[in-house]
Amino acid sequence: MYTFHELKKAAKHSEAGNGMRIAVLGNCATQFFSLAIKGYAALENIPVEIFDADYNQIDAQLIDTSSEVYEFKPECIILYIATEKIYEEFLDLPLSQRSAFADDMIAKIENYWNMIAANAHSRIIQPNFTEIEDKALGQYSCKVDSTFTYQIRKLNFLLQEKASQRSDVYPVDLLALQIRLGEHFFFDGSLYYNAKMTVSMDALPYVAGAVVDVIKAMSGRIKKCIICDLDNTLWGGIIGDDGMGGIEIGELGRGHAFTDLQRYLKQLKECGIILAVCSKNNEDTAKEPFEKHEEMVLRLSDISVFVANWDDKASNIKLIQETLNIGMDSIVFLDDNPFERNLIRQMIPEIEVPELPEDPALYLEYLQEMNYFETASFTGVSSDRTSQYQAEFERKQAQKSFESIDDYLKSLEMKGSARPFEEVRFARIAQLTQRSNQFNLRTVRYTEDEIAKIASDDDHLTLYYTLEDKFGDHGLVSVVIMKKESDTTLFVDTWLMSCRVLKRGMEEFIVNKIFETARKNGFEKITAEYIPTAKNAMVKDIYRSFGFTETSENKYEIRISDYKPQEVFIKDVSDESDT
Amino acid sequence: MTREDILEQVTQIIRDEFEDDELEVSEETTAADVEDWDSLAHISLIHEVERNFDIKFTMGEIQDFRNVGEMIDSIEVHLGQA
Numbered sequence: 135m136y137t138f139h140e141l142k143k144a145a146k147h148s149e150a151g152n153g154m155r156i157a158v159l160g161n162c163a164t165q166f167f168s169l170a171i172k173g174y175a176a177l178e179n180i181p182v183e184i185f186d187a188d189y190n191q192i193d194a195q196l197i198d199t200s201s202e203v204y205e206f207k208p209e210c211i212i213l214y215i216a217t218e219k220i221y222e223e224f225l226d227l228p229l230s231q232r233s234a235f236a237d238d239m240i241a242k243i244e245n246y247w248n249m250i251a252a253n254a255h256s257r258i259i260q261p262n263f264t265e266i267e268d269k270a271l272g273q274y275s276c277k278v279d280s281t282f283t284y285q286i287r288k289l290n291f292l293l294q295e296k297a298s299q300r301s302d303v304y305p306v307d308l309l310a311l312q313i314r315l316g317e318h319f320f321f322d323g324s325l326y327y328n329a330k331m332t333v334s335m336d337a338l339p340y341v342a343g344a345v346v347d348v349i350k351a352m353s354g355r356i357k358k359c360i361i362c363d364l365d366n367t368l369w370g371g372i373i374g375d376d377g378m379g380g381i382e383i384g385e386l387g388r389g390h391a392f393t394d395l396q397r398y399l400k401q402l403k404e405c406g407i408i409l410a411v412c413s414k415n416n417e418d419t420a421k422e423p424f425e426k427h428e429e430m431v432l433r434l435s436d437i438s439v440f441v442a443n444w445d446d447k448a449s450n451i452k453l454i455q456e457t458l459n460i461g462m463d464s465i466v467f468l469d470d471n472p473f474e475r476n477l478i479r480q481m482i483p484e485i486e487v488p489e490l491p492e493d494p495a496l497y498l499e500y501l502q503e504m505n506y507f508e509t510a511s512f513t514g515v516s517s518d519r520t521s522q523y524q525a526e527f528e529r530k531q532a533q534k535s536f537e538s539i540d541d542y543l544k545s546l547e548m549k550g551s552a553r554p555f556e557e558v559r560f561a562r563i564a565q566l567t568q569r570s571n572q573f574n575l576r577t578v579r580y581t582e583d584e585i586a587k588i589a590s591d592d593d594h595l596t597l598y599y600t601l602e603d604k605f606g607d608h609g610l611v612s613v614v615i616m617k618k619e620s621d622t623t624l625f626v627d628t629w630l631m632s633c634r635v636l637k638r639g640m641e642e643f644i645v646n647k648i649f650e651t652a653r654k655n656g657f658e659k660i661t662a663e664y665i666p667t668a669k670n671a672m673v674k675d676i677y678r679s680f681g682f683t684e685t686s687e688n689k690y691e692i693r694i695s696d697y698k699p700q701e702v703f704i705k706d707v708s709d710e711s712d713t
Numbered sequence: 714m715t716r717e718d719i720l721e722q723v724t725q726i727i728r729d730e731f732e733d734d735e736l737e738v739s740e741e742t743t744a745a746d747v748e749d750w751d752s753l754a755h756i757s758l759i760h761e762v763e764r765n766f767d768i769k770f771t772m773g774e775i776q777d778f779r780n781v782g783e784m785i786d787s788i789e790v791h792l793g794q795a
Binding site: 138142146165166324331 | 732752757760761769772775776
């Protein structure tokens with residue numbers, strides 16, 4: 135972990151401007167808290183611009199609609215409500231009112247959230263509450279609702295309950311950090327009473343790290359896949375030498391640690407993380423435990439891409455990455471062997487390679503602590519794409535047997551649809567705007583609430599696209615948002631597409647539908663823009679390829695009457711009922 | 714550790730804190746002598762001194778330092794040298 139000293143230096147020397155605009159509001163002194171976040175973000179190459187409001191200004195800043203915080207036009211507001219301060223407020227209450235403390239506090243916090251939603255187009259980063267060992271009634275405090283112990287725990291529960299009902303609130307689990315680091319490490323009494331700062335200088339880098347993890351996820355920097363080695367990583371021993379009966383897995387002895395790791399990986403898969411295997415083994419030998427070993431938690435059906443051979447791991451990882459069509463920097467590679475780890479780090483610097491502890495008993499807690507899988511959305515819907523990736527592998531195999539690409543595309547029996555945004559799809563659409571990096575023309579990120587507003591706004595035309603073929607259903611694969619510039623002109627605000635469906639005519643299908651929709655609504659011209667990022671070079675020339683004229687750098691336009699619909703092998707099922 | 718050794722280390726920490734390698738520091742130096750040495754910088758500086766000597770000042774000490782010499786007095790107390 136960085137030291138506060140390093141964060142301070144980094145913050146001082148970081149360049150101002152052009153980053154995510156973040157306002158920090160707290161009920162305590164937040165100068166070092168803000169400084170640490172700024173420094174941490176700089177060291178992680180996340181540009182941020184931070185506005186730190188004065189001490190204890192939450193109410194004043196949020197109530198006044200022309201306050202400094204709103205004038206700053208933050209994309210994100212961090213609302214840091216420190217337990218130490220509300221503990222004092224709690225003790226100042228008459229005993230009779232203390233039982234209602236958590237309810238009153240959560241009402242106050244929801245009111246803050248509502249004011250932010252009304253006055254700023256801003257997301258809210260909301261740390262939860264650390265604990266104070268109050269012990270007014272000793273251990274007995276746990277069952278008396280007028281104690282702080284009881285109320286602060288209730289408050290944390292209410293906070294997560296209320297946050298779960300809103301898409302604009304992003305939690306930071308400060309309590310988990312306090313538990314990990316310990317109360318004495320986290321809080322420094324002399325710092326608090328001298329400077330009203332509630333997080334010790336030693337704990338600040340950890341807190342900043344947690345906040346920056348959330349910011350990273352908000353800007354689409356998330357992990358999507360974990361590639362696992364097998365021998366001594368997913369089970370103890372070497373399957374090729376020890377055989378099915380010899381590897382350690384199950385509830386007994388060392389095997390228990392590997393079983394728990396597998397349980398955790400299975401959960402990641404259920405949360406939408408792709409599992410892949412990369413092992414130096416014969417394929418049959420490597421697959422056998424997944425098929426036949428009774429105590430394996432993970433099964434072949436959990437693994438999206440299974441690569442076991444004797445080629446070098448770097449090539450195999452590249453193969454997996456290409457099959458999945460995701461960025462190398464969204465992959466975590468898990469291997470017990472330090473030699474392999476270093477090799478992969480050198481060959482593929484973008485990939486994340488955890489420095490697993492030597493003892494397998496510590497693998498799981500290490501992975502949990504590193505928090506690789508921060509996310510900014512969760513729908514539950516797209517949680518299992520394994521079969522889609524397995525189908526993609528079949529498609530790739532099938533492709534080899536056709537003479538021409540057109541023959542192959544015809545054989546896929548594709549069906550596509552384009553429909554205006556519907557409420558049941560809002561979450562998935564927002565998620566795609568937040569996660570798509572490569573095929574994304576302007577990389578505008580939207581929250582679910584914003585998508586809902588756009589869907590019902592007369593100045594916008596929206597389309598979401600689905601695609602299926604004989605191998606399986608790809609689900610919602612593309613999103614288009616168009617904004618009326620005038621009575622005759624439409625501007626393509628957002629066009630993104632899942633890279634899984636590249637190069638099979640979906641791009642053409644999408645653009646045909648854009649023009650069809652525009653024409654039906656009486657428009658004559660379409661304007662568009664490409665905003666370059668580090669990741670979206672693949673779509674740099676896409677508008678030109680569809681006949682648009684570049685009017686100035688990366689800005690395009692075309693008259694609708696000049697567009698020639700493209701040939702596609704996708705049957706249009708937009709008018710059929712959605713299943 | 715002699716008082717001179719402590720002063721030398723404290724001088725280095727102060728120079729690093731204010732990013733000025735030329736800064737002259739003596740036992741008589743006060744916050745007013747150094748540009749940017751405000752209350753916030755003071756807290757950060759105290760933290761670096763504590764880390765460097767592996768000590769922890771009390772709340773009262775931090776408020777009472779009138780110059781570098783008094784800080785060194787406290788460091789000596791905590792190091793068990795006074």
